[in-house]
Amino acid sequence: MQVSSNTIEVLTVEDYARFLAKRTVKMRVSEVRQLLKWAEGREVISFGGGLPDPRIYQVEELAEIAKTIILEERHKVLQYGSTEGLPALRDQIAKFINRYGIKVDGIENIIITTGSQQGLDLIGRILIDPGDVVLVEIPTYIAAINAFNVYYPRFQGIHMDNDGMIVDELEDTIKRFKNEGKRVKFVYTVPTCQNPAGLSLSEDRRKHLVELAEEFDFLIVEDDPYSYLIFDREPPRPIKTYDTSGRVIYMSTFSKILAPSLRVGFIVGDKKVIDKIALAKQATDLCTSTLSQLIAREALRREIVDKQIKNSISLYKMKRDLMLEALAKYMPHGCKWTKPIGGMFILAYAPEGVDTKKMLQKALRRGVAYVPGHGFFVDGSGANTMRLNFTYPSEDQIDRGISVLAEIIREETMRC
Ligand SMILES: Cc1ncc(COP(=O)(O)O)c(C=O)c1O
Incomplete structure (x- = not known):
């Protein structure tokens, strides 16, 4: 001292x-x-x-939206909102992701997060016990490593080639763990225009990954900020679109398609997972900024995001x-x-x-x-x-x- x-x-x-x-x-x-x-x-x-x-x-448009919202929705905009997020925004998100092939039963499959970065932390909170095996791409998004690390996972890397993560290597790795009596909890992947590698997972590998998740009983966390920014072709179908058993937890963000300062992201998954994430979120920030959510809702509704x-x-x-x-x-x-x-x-x-x-x-x-x-x-x-x-x-x-x-x-x- x-x-x-x-x-x-x-x-x-x-x-x-x-x-x-x-x-x-x-x-x-x-x-x-x-x-x-x-x-x-x-x-x-x-x-x-x-x-x-x-x-x-789109500064003028966003300024106009913010002003209108604050004046016209004053009873909502300055208040706390529900932990899951504003129903009207979740509804707009459901329509938006539907255009990329992701179908949800209803807004109960969607939770708003304070940026995708919070989504990563919440997923770490609800899924990782110390020592749990988490498979990630080599290389993978550094802030996901940092978010998960505080829950003490055991990371195992899977190499990539021009078609993204080498799913055959992933299969061998899972089998190796199985032989040692260990199981893989989840695979974290940024399958499209990956951060940092810029690579994208091929369609065959996407399908194969989902098949493996079913065969070997693990979850897939699909972190997807970049599918909406594809230049040369149609966007690859998100892994979530191949999911029939609720094993894929999909997450994305408005940071790259509207403004990172809003801190609005979202997670899409089975209601049972979303409910757990909501409990975890409640303990971290109660709710995402209502003002930001309303701006995102209007930006979707007025096709400003498009x-x-x-x-x-x-x-x-x-x-x-x-x-x-x-x-x-x-x-x-x-x-x-x-x-x-x-x-x-x-x-x-x-x-x-x-x-x-x-x-x-x-x-x-x-x-x-x-x-x-x-x-x-x-x-x-x-x-x-x-x-x-x-x-x-x-x-x-x-x-x-x-x-x-x-x-x-x-x-x-x-x-x-
Ligand atoms: C793969 C990936 N996940 C998550 C994030 C975090 O996004 P957000 O700004 O929504 O927290 C980023 C940001 O660059 C990212 O590239």
């Missing part, structure tokens, strides 16, 4: 350690996050966050193409990268031996930010990878930023 000037003892970090729950050990400060935070507000070309293009927001999706698809397709062209133009021999059909991310591989985490400091000094891939790989690999977001930076920044990264990789390769 330290003694302050008026002799009242102030607790030190070590003192607090005596009080903190063991799970807080799992909540580490990420150096990468610190570095990227440092870059915020500076003149840095950011390939870092998964941010929409700022030009895509318009944004349409605009995002053409803008992001152009930006993805620019980034792919820049990668092909500048990157040195030995580099490779994924070619997403939509979404927001490309995963780039520097030659073996290049450490993209170490390289980040240099990149930031030269005005370019990205997310080193290592943290996304539960098997500890991926040190030479980096996640590149192509939706946030401007067209001009994409070209300049990639040329800077290519130059740094060239220098790093010579050092290895």
Whole structure:
């Protein structure tokens, strides 16, 4: 303890350690996050966050909606809402996802969450006991690892190829666990334009995954923010559309198709699961912001979401193409990268031996930010990878930023 000037003892970090729950050990400060935070507000070309293009927001329309809602629905908008979420929003979501092939019996199959990130935490809460086996893609969404980690799962990674998660490898893994007398609790997957890899699971594999869930008795958590942003073809059918036994818990968000600041996400599943999630949510935030939910409801109803999706698809397709062209133009021999059909991310591989985490400091000094891939790989690999977001930076920044990264990789390769 330290003694302050008026002799009242102030607790030190070590003192607090005596009080903190063991799970807080799992909540580490990420150096990468610190570095990227440092870059915020500076003149840095950011390939870092998964941010929409700022030009895509329909500011006037949203301002008008917010004003109308506050004035005309004042009795609802400033109050708490139900934990499951506003029925009118859930109803609109049911119609919206129906267009992507997901059919629900009613709004009782849907719960609104405070962003999908809360959805991940709630799923961890209701499904994971310490030591439970959770299968994830290699690489997988880092914030899902962090959300689940506090419930002490045992992660097992499954590799990916150009068709997404290798489901045959998943089957072998499940059988191996079974032989050891252990079972897999659930598979967490981002099957479409995955974060961070940008890859999508093929249709055959989607079907096979659902068959395996039935055969080996596990659940599938389908995290799907990006199916609504497919550029080159019809969106792949969500895994949920193949589900006949209630094993798939589907989740998505308005963050990429309306505005991340609203913090409105949703989970779709069997009522029995949704009810448990509602109990868990009640203990965390009682309900998602009513104002945000009403804005999302109106944006769906007035087809503002549809318009944004349409605009995002053409803008992001152009930006993805620019980034792919820049990668092909500048990157040195030995580099490779994924070619997403939509979404927001490309995963780039520097030659073996290049450490993209170490390289980040240099990149930031030269005005370019990205997310080193290592943290996304539960098997500890991926040190030479980096996640590149192509939706946030401007067209001009994409070209300049990639040329800077290519130059740094060239220098790093010579050092290895
Ligand atoms: C795969 C995935 N899941 C969940 C989230 C979190 O989304 P939200 O903003 O709704 O919390 C993201 C955000 O980038 C994501 O990419």
